[in-house]
Amino acid sequence: QLQLQESGPGLVRPSETLSLTCTVSGGSVTTSDHHWGWIRQPPGKGLQWIGTVFFTGSTSYNPPLSSRVTISIDRSKNQFSLNLNSLSAADTAVYYCARKGRGGYYYTYWGQGLLVTVSS
Amino acid sequence: QSALTQPASVSGSPGQSITISCTGTSSDIGNFNLVSWYQQYPGEAPKLIVYEVTNRPSGVSNRFSGSKSGNTASLTISGLQAEDEADYHCSSYSTTYLQVFGPGTKVTVL
Numbered sequence: 374q375l376q377l378q379e380s381g382p383g384l385v386r387p388s389e390t391l392s393l394t395c396t397v398s399g400g401s402v403t404t405s406d407h408h409w410g411w412i413r414q415p416p417g418k419g420l421q422w423i424g425t426v427f428f429t430g431s432t433s434y435n436p437p438l439s440s441r442v443t444i445s446i447d448r449s450k451n452q453f454s455l456n457l458n459s460l461s462a463a464d465t466a467v468y469y470c471a472r473k474g475r476g477g478y479y480y481t482y483w484g485q486g487l488l489v490t491v492s493s
Numbered sequence: 494q495s496a497l498t499q500p501a502s503v504s505g506s507p508g509q510s511i512t513i514s515c516t517g518t519s520s521d522i523g524n525f526n527l528v529s530w531y532q533q534y535p536g537e538a539p540k541l542i543v544y545e546v547t548n549r550p551s552g553v554s555n556r557f558s559g560s561k562s563g564n565t566a567s568l569t570i571s572g573l574q575a576e577d578e579a580d581y582h583c584s585s586y587s588t589t590y591l592q593v594f595g596p597g598t599k600v601t602v603l
Contacts, residue, residue: 412594419594419595419597420531422584422590433591434591435591474544478527478584478586478592479584480529480531480541481541483538483539485538
């Protein structure tokens with residue numbers, strides 16, 4: 374059974390960079406059939422797609438966030454990561470990592486989520 | 494950023510059917526059969542219940558069904574049960590944002 378687990382800081386200061394890692398178990402990030410993504414949810418609000426990465430390293434980002442986001446993949450550790458810079462309070466959210474369905478625009482497997490608070 | 498529109502809440506009695514709407518534009522729902530729906534309980538991750546407008550993943554109850562007309566997609570829950578009380582999020586491919594979600598709809602079982 375595929376499992377994903379987010380890790381990283383729960384508190385980050387404004388203007389700093391957030392770095393999160395998603396560790397995949399029960400499957401490989403090198404599969405050619407799936408993309409791996411990050412999605413966030415501000416407290417009490419809806420979901421927002423951040424971006425995805427393919428095993429080749431190819432990425433797609435949500436345009437409003439693209440200038441601040443980098444998603445990368447580490448095949449040797451079976452992980453993928455999110456870097457989000459120039460943080461503000463608006464970036465406070467639960468951050469989820471997830472795996473896309475084969476060839477689709479939907480997410481079939483999700484991590485449990487990690488609450489990240491941006492505050493001084 | 495919620496490019497899709499959903500009602501904030503929908504309620505129904507046990508056994509009834511309810512429908513949640515998700516309205517977009519020709520840049521997303523209207524021209525692509527790439528709508529998905531997620532069920533989310535408080536404090537938990539979303540769970541995929543419908544993909545590509547009408548398809549259900551293995552293990553998802555057939556009480557959940559999806560449809561689309563024009564720029565609006567819909568999720569119908571038939572035979573409403575207490576366990577269906579949750580938030581429901583729609584999503585679609587978008588030519589503008591690549592992927593967009595709605596703000597979510599809270600379903601209450603009376």
